[in-house]
Amino acid sequence: MDLKLYNTLSKQKEIFKPLQGNEVRIYSCGPTVYKDATIGNMRTYIFMDVLRRVLKYNGYTLKHAMNITDVGHLVSDADDGEDKMIKSAKEEGKTPLQIAEIYTNKFLQDLQDLNIDMPEIICKATEHIQEMIEFVEGLIQNGYAYETSSAIYFDVSKLDKYGVLSGINLEDQKAGARVGIDKEKKNPYDFALWIKAPSNHIMKWESPWGLSYPGWHIECSSMGKKYLGNEFDIHTGGIDLIPTHHENEIAQSKGLTGENPAKFWMHGEYLLIDGGKMSKSLGNVYLLSDIINKGYSPLAYKMFCFSASYRNKINFTWEAIESANKSLIKLKEAYKKHLEGNDEVSNEKIYELENKFHSAVNDDLNMPLAMSIVWETAKHEKKSRKIAELLLKFDNVLGIKIDKQEETNSEIPKEVLELVEKRKLARENKNWQKSDELRDEIIKKGYTLKDTKEGMIIQKA
DSSP states (O other): OOOEEEETTTTEEEEOOOSBTTEEEEEEOOOBTTSOOBHHHHHHHHHHHHHHHHHHHTTOEEEEEEEEBOSOOBSSSSSOSOBHHHHHHHHHTSOHHHHHHHHHHHHHHHHHHTTOOOOSEEEEGGGOHHHHHHHHHHHHHTTSEEEOSSEEEEOGGGSSOSOTTTOOOGGGOOTTSSSOOOTTOSSTTOEEEEEEOOTTOSSOBOOTTSSEEEOHHHHHHHHHHHHHOSSEEEEEEEGGGIIIIIHHHHHHHHHHHSSOSEEEEEEEOOEEETTBOOOTTTTOOOBHHHHHHTTOOHHHHHHHHTTSOTTSOEEEOHHHHHHHHHHHHHHHHHHHHHHTOBOOOOHHHHHHHHHHHHHHHTBTSOHHHHHHHHHHHHTOSSOBHHHHHHHHHHHHHHOSOTTSOOOOOTTSOHHHHHHHHHHHHHHHTTOHHHHHHHHHHHHHTTEEEEEETTEEEEEEO
16 A cells, blocks of 8 residues: 655655665654743654654654754854853753753653654764764865855855745845845855854864854754765654755755755644644743643643644644543543454454555545544444454554553642642742642642652642
8 A cells, every 4th residue: 555645845745665675764853952842842743753653554664863952053043143052051040961951851751751652863963063064074075165254154056956845036035034144155045054153152162163063954964864874765844944944954965965865855734822823922832741730641632633634733722632632531441342342343344444544544644534544443333352453553553552541630620720730830930938838738639749850740649
């Protein structure tokens, strides 16, 4: 059965076949670990998880690298502003290394809570400085990069075409519209490969250009090349990465090797919050721990994400999570009933259901359609172990631990959950006295609280 995936590069679905044998080589843009990953960020990794699982379902083996950006990502996606790691370190009174460790661990815990199938290789930018230097040296040697007093820039004008993913037309770009203006640039849209560090800059390394640090884009190109070769099968990321980061990755790789690094480019769409954007000013920046602290399973968020294609926007509401959590519990209960059943179901019926599910996931990871087949299977009137075994096979793609019963806080009274939210706010405001008072109130109501690096865990005493 053919597997079809939407390729941002060609703007259409294409039949997927690995470049080499049965192994699929994938690169995924990971997080910049300067703050908590939001549920919007995590939607991208749920998409990555489904892709991995569908490829395995089709019998492929994987070699998958995902980066951790712990240096080089400036506060603007352009070549200006502070490094996000340094800015966060200053704000929290910690070193960039401490910030990176804290938020890397939080991110990995979120992946674990969502039962994400982990990439085979997780690579940190700071551990690949030499590879980046060698990449930049190669670009200079090939005539695609030049040095100024502040940085080493990629010369976009040397490419046969720039903008293959986004369709951007450089002739229509004005100076400073996409990147900061530097009078020493040959072109306003040239981007920094390597940045010369001011004397007070915290993160810097010895290089042929003095003490300096990498640009954001060079990191992924260097690590992708190291672990997956000059050309690999699939590159994934969020849709926001298309116009700058991924265009620049392609430019760099073509400048060094002459090749677009990936055959397929795949991108996950935005998560909306109550119909709009997630924003600190609106107070609607949610983390996975917020879902957990409200008494829902983190896997309910995964179920929620399955209700739309990864290529479509999806609107998050707490009502939707409540519904997804109930569905998760019902699906697991249905599995258990079939596991205990003795009814006879024909092999032809099992084959029919499996074939429909396989066709759905092979149609560009069509999870809404796949879930309709899952429910058709779960609601089968005959209760049979064959159905249970089929649902368990489907869970190789779903990753919702269908054979494990949920232990959630869904029965915690609303007034207790409200106290938990108030205590969370008090802790964020460093009002420790109020935090302790609210903890005492929660305990009096028969519940215990545990503060962890992932957030507060509430349980019946």
